[in-house]
Amino acid sequence: MIDVQVAVIGGGPAGLSVALECWRQGLREVLVIERDNMLGGILNQCIHAGFGLHVFGEELTGPEYAQRYVNMVKETGIRALTDTMVTSIEPIGPGRLDGCSPEKADAVVDGIIVRAMNTNDGLLEIRARAVVLAMGCRERTRGMLRIPGTRPAGVYTAGTAQRLVNIEGFMPGREVVILGSGDIGLIMARRMTLEGAHVHGVYEVMPKSNGLRRNIVQCLDDFGIPLHLSMTAVKIHGRDRVTGVTVAKVDGSLNPIPGTEEHVSCDTVLLSVGLIPENELSRKAGIEMDPRTRGPVDKGGFMTSISGVFACGNVFKVYDLADNVTTDSVLCGQAVANFVMEI
Amino acid sequence: METSFVTCVICPKGCGIKVDWELCDDGFKKVVGVFGNSCTRGLKYATAEVVHPERVLTSTVRLVNDGDDGHSCELVPIRSASPIPKESLMAAMEEISKKTIRNSSVKMGDVVIEDIAGTGVAMVACRDSAI
Ligand SMILES: Cc1cc2nc3c(=O)[nH]c(=O)nc-3n(C[C@H](O)[C@H](O)[C@H](O)COP(=O)(O)OP(=O)(O)OC[C@H]3O[C@@H](n4cnc5c(N)ncnc54)[C@H](O)[C@@H]3O)c2cc1C
Numbered sequence: 001m002i003d004v005q006v007a008v009i010g011g012g013p014a015g016l017s018v019a020l021e022c023w024r025q026g027l028r029e030v031l032v033i034e035r036d037n038m039l040g041g042i043l044n045q046c047i048h049a050g051f052g053l054h055v056f057g058e059e060l061t062g063p064e065y066a067q068r069y070v071n072m073v074k075e076t077g078i079r080a081l082t083d084t085m086v087t088s089i090e091p092i093g094p095g096r097l098d099g100c101s102p103e104k105a106d107a108v109v110d111g112i113i114v115r116a117m118n119t120n121d122g123l124l125e126i127r128a129r130a131v132v133l134a135m136g137c138r139e140r141t142r143g144m145l146r147i148p149g150t151r152p153a154g155v156y157t158a159g160t161a162q163r164l165v166n167i168e169g170f171m172p173g174r175e176v177v178i179l180g181s182g183d184i185g186l187i188m189a190r191r192m193t194l195e196g197a198h199v200h201g202v203y204e205v206m207p208k209s210n211g212l213r214r215n216i217v218q219c220l221d222d223f224g225i226p227l228h229l230s231m232t233a234v235k236i237h238g239r240d241r242v243t244g245v246t247v248a249k250v251d252g253s254l255n256p257i258p259g260t261e262e263h264v265s266c267d268t269v270l271l272s273v274g275l276i277p278e279n280e281l282s283r284k285a286g287i288e289m290d291p292r293t294r295g296p297v298d299k300g301g302f303m304t305s306i307s308g309v310f311a312c313g314n315v316f317k318v319y320d321l322a323d324n325v326t327t328d329s330v331l332c333g334q335a336v337a338n339f340v341m342e343i
Numbered sequence: 344m345e346t347s348f349v350t351c352v353i354c355p356k357g358c359g360i361k362v363d364w365e366l367c368d369d370g371f372k373k374v375v376g377v378f379g380n381s382c383t384r385g386l387k388y389a390t391a392e393v394v395h396p397e398r399v400l401t402s403t404v405r406l407v408n409d410g411d412d413g414h415s416c417e418l419v420p421i422r423s424a425s426p427i428p429k430e431s432l433m434a435a436m437e438e439i440s441k442k443t444i445r446n447s448s449v450k451m452g453d454v455v456i457e458d459i460a461g462t463g464v465a466m467v468a469c470r471d472s473a474i
């Protein structure tokens with residue numbers, strides 16, 4: 001059993017900022033648990049520039065932004081366990097703690113047990129006064145989109161493709177169609193083009209892209225990649241591997257208009273259709289969820305419905321900008337430190 | 344006088360900027376007015392975008408180590424230290440794809456390629472290598 005004041009689950013910008021703020025506020029037993037082999041979270045695969053303008057006043061790439069936080073963490077006594085996956089969190093006992101205002105949360109507890117595992121230690125049990133959920137978000141998958149057709153290889157979410165190209169060094173394909181014009185899709189259109197792929201176009205079902213204007217300019221316009229608005233994929237073709245998609249125009253209610261179908265040959269389809277908070281752990285722990293944000297309900301000061309369990313960053317609600325994650329996570333860190341010091 | 348409209352790509356705000364310019368005798372575009380930018384970075388960007396468009400290039404480079412405990416390989420993210428001319432992007436990618444860092448570790452900010460595609464700009468590492 002490891003005893004700590006704060007256990008932070010997830011070592012992305014949210015987790016690192018919370019841990020740092022707890023340290024700055026005077027807590028000395030702070031542990032960050034990260035399932036990946038390095039800290040930094042999703043920013044490690046976001047190799048493009050555009051981070052840090054608010055927090056650092058200069059434009060950084062994702063890895064640079066992450067590295068700055070990793071370096072700051074290294075200067076403290078914050079402990080970090082990488083390659084370690086948290087499997088459950090569980091509040092200890094219903095007992096009430098002195099000094100903690102009960103109206104803040106539904107249940108008041110004596111601490112939280114965090115269960116995790118890695119190859120060195122096997123199963124780990126960590127007892128923490130406070131736990132911070134900072135697991136980030138993931139992408140909506142194709143299943144959630146219900147595009148008819150076969151299930152051939154070559155269909156990826158844009159974020160998976162981003163990981164394959166930027167971290168694993170593997171090109172998912174050469175002839176690419178992108179469905180959805182979210183920022184990650186736009187950024188991957190440019191990245192795949194720079195790496196020698198041919199991006200046929202980006203198809204967006206809405207009449208307007210929800211991607212940033214700067215990304216449309218520097219990721220599509222710069223490379224002559226067309227953006228087709230009010231169009232969607234009605235079918236994905238191919239048995240073993242994608243051979244093409246059928247796209248069609250949509251009407252005002254987003255239904256495909258018969259007769260407008262076009263076939264586009266390709267070997268790869270990237271889906272860029274938005275993010276959802278990663279909350280398996282939270283749900284398993286019985287934390288009350290907000291159906292609107294798909295994150296935990298905020299009971300005040302970033303606390304969830306379980307006393308001592310906090311949430312911040314993209315697990316809490318989807319932020320589009322890492323800088324805003326950091327700013328909010330610092331506030332969360334202050335709330336966590338206050339909570340731990342009160343008990 | 345001519346007018347161009349550009350979207351600033353320096354920060355996510357993406358200001359729409361109007362640039363008035365004149366064509367000089369030597370073919371050079373001289374900017375005479377910039378409107379709609381919210382900060383001075385935008386002024387610089389919009390001017391460059393009309394006169395000679397530039398972009399920050401980011402990519403990755405292979406790092407290979409043949410250590411005593413075996414062979415390891417990773418991708419290190421890199422960036423151009425400053426924006427490079429837009430027309431040099433593809434040539435720069437060619438050069439990067441040929442580059443491999445061997446048997447050394449890198450730290451954030453280390454120069455990986457000194458002069459990318461003849462632009463005079465360096466490509467630098469964006470994080471420490473794992474090894
Ligand atoms: C594919 C993708 C691309 C994105 N691109 C951008 C972008 O270009 N610009 C931008 O501003 N924002 C981008 N975002 C949003 C981005 O998530 C946030 O800006 C920011 O990285 C969120 O920080 P975070 O710390 O909340 O989450 P993350 O950075 O995702 O960090 C969460 C960490 O928790 C770890 N984790 C999760 N579950 C467990 C567990 N059970 N046990 C241990 N560790 C766990 C994960 O491995 C991860 O490292 C992107 C998001 C995604 C999914």
Ligand code: SF4
Pocket residue numbers: 351352353354355356357358380381382383384385386
């Ligand atoms: S002008 Fe300034 S505020 Fe506007 S997009 Fe450019 S950098 Fe951002």
